[in-house]
Amino acid sequence: MKKHLIAFLYLITTPFIFSQSISGNFSQLINQPIKVEGFSGLKTYAVSSTTTDEKGNFKLNYSKSDYGVGYLIASDNKPLFILLSGEDIVITGEALNVPETIKIAKGQENLFFEEYAKEHPRREQALSAWGYLEKIYTLDSLFSLQQKPITAILEEKQRIKKEDKVFLSSLPSDSYVKWFLPIRKLVSSVSTIAQYRPEEIPETIDAFRKLDYTDARLYKSGLFKDAIDNHFWLLENSGKSLDNVFEEMKLSIDGMLVKLATNEKIFNEVTDYLFDLLEKHSLFQASEYLALKVLNEGSCTINNDLANQLETYRAMKKGNIAPDMIFNPSFFVNPNKIVAKLSSLKSNYTVVVFGASWCPKCKEELPEIAKLYSKWKSKGVEVVFVALEEDRTAFINFAKGFPFISYSDNKKWESKIVKDYYVFSTPTIFLLDNKREIILRPNSVKQMDAWVDWYLK
Structure with a gap:
């Protein structure tokens, strides 16, 4: 009797492990395995899994510790990204590989995300098109005297940008999606900016430098790796000379390490990944600079594998005398x-x-x-x-x-x-x-x- 009472008290005083659910129906996924996975820095992990019933119904659970971005995936291997923002989510459709049929039936954060995901790419395409016209009307002597269309082009560009900002400002201040969408926009717009809107490169690089990789929202966002990749890709493809690119990379590395020094685990995770990234791209001046900065960082303990990897840059850098080899x-x-x-x-x-x-x-x-x-x-x-x-x-x-x-x-x-x-x-x-x-x-x-x-x- 005493054991039963203790168990009952434990249940009513302890929060359930899972407090939110993702449920719905995929009519073409009958008796199929379906799961949700979450992001943790550079890695993903299993959150919950189940099997759809004979009608395609399913229900998955997630907890507060999964707060961030996750993705549904079934046997068709077509992921559907969702926000695990502490709300119950209901999704319907034919199958994950038929995205045009998928609807968010419940979950306000995901409805916001769905609306923005549909509208924002169209705004970006329009901005690129207006940018192309702007160059014609400002650089081509045949059109450069036409002030009226030039003014109209600039006004339309401003209107589109304002429309994007108005949508974001209308979102609840404490919502995850309000934080997530600008970061997603930053990460996803890099190639477009480099190719069509190079005047925005300095502003974009500055925005990357302001990212805090110790922020739990970023760590769980699924954008963690892409933010590092795209930041340094944009620096490499900014149109500057290689010497200037390396100087810019040093500034970015300095900015990242200042914030990373407060979290030893993420410090090791980011610097290890970034070092390999720079090496793969043959950006050896930047990787050497990173290696020496990390080795001289006193507030964090470097894991042994990374320390040994980086030490070669201190001991065996250009200009040093290599040890002699005595052969048998x-x-x-x-x-x-x-x-x-x-x-x-x-x-x-x-x-x-x-x-x-x-x-x-x-x-x-x-x-x-x-x-x-x-x-x-x-x-x-x-x-x-x-x-x-x-x-x-x-x-x-x-x-x-x-x-x-x-x-x-x-x-x-x-x-x-x-x-x-x-x-x-x-x-x-x-x-x-x-x-x-x-x-x-x-x-x-x-x-x-x-x-x-x-x-x-």
Whole structure:
């Protein structure tokens, strides 16, 4: 009896785990699995799942902790984005892959979102069209004297922008959608602004710099990753010189880190992702700047994987002297290509490549280096391949046909040479001069070959 009483008291004093629902009917989804997923920073997670009944009815639950943006998805794999803003939501339609039939029957926040999602793209298209006409009437001498249409074009552009603002200002001040829609507009309008409205680029970049990645609304919005991607894409495609682009990226990185320093978890998540993004786009000056800023950030603890990855930029940046390599003569693949140490090479330049037979990219890059080796060698460039292997046979089979120095001590990541060079991924390439000064960190064989063609004509 006592146990039952405790259980009853627990139920009436403890909030239900799920307090809101998403229900409705999809007439073409009969006895089909359907689920809702939410966003958490760069990742998604399962919120709730069920199976539609024989008439296509369904009901899913979500809690206050899921507050943000989620998406419904069924067997047709066509997601429907919805706002999990603390209200019951009712949706009807034929199926998720027939979006023109879908209606929000209940859920004021989602009704606001649905209305804006239909109207805003049309406003954006009209703005781009008026912008195109504005350029014709202001730059073309045939039309530039026609003040009346120019005035009309400017007035219509202002009217459209005002219409957008009026809609947003009419929304309740505490609603999630009022915050979400301008951020969504910012993120989604980047390519249009870069292509058709470049005069808005400075304002747009400034808006990105004001974003706070520690804001829970942004973290749960599904826009977290896109905001980072589009911010730096716009900087890269702003029409400025590469030097100016890097300066702008430094300003953006500085602004992001100031706010991120208050949340260690998100600090690591954002900086790790941004570092990889900059590396993939070959924006090495920006990635190096980020790496050094993060390593010098005293208010946050960097996770070990990220710290090791970033440390290579402090220890192995351009202008530094690379460590010497002491080789064991037994570990070379070719007895005619044996050296005692790296510093004993007499070449003007040395390309040091860290790779492995198990690395898919290395299987493309190393044979390509082999094809280019005779050209590089004729211009004073030697190649040293250091393999991160444990299996001696695999190393020999992989490297036996290479015409350049190939070496492996069979210790993989635990090799002293690998650790001395702070290698965290394969392939990793360094270009050294005859004093072992690091003069380039090529991101590909193609970039290295372009350097040879340009600087060693």
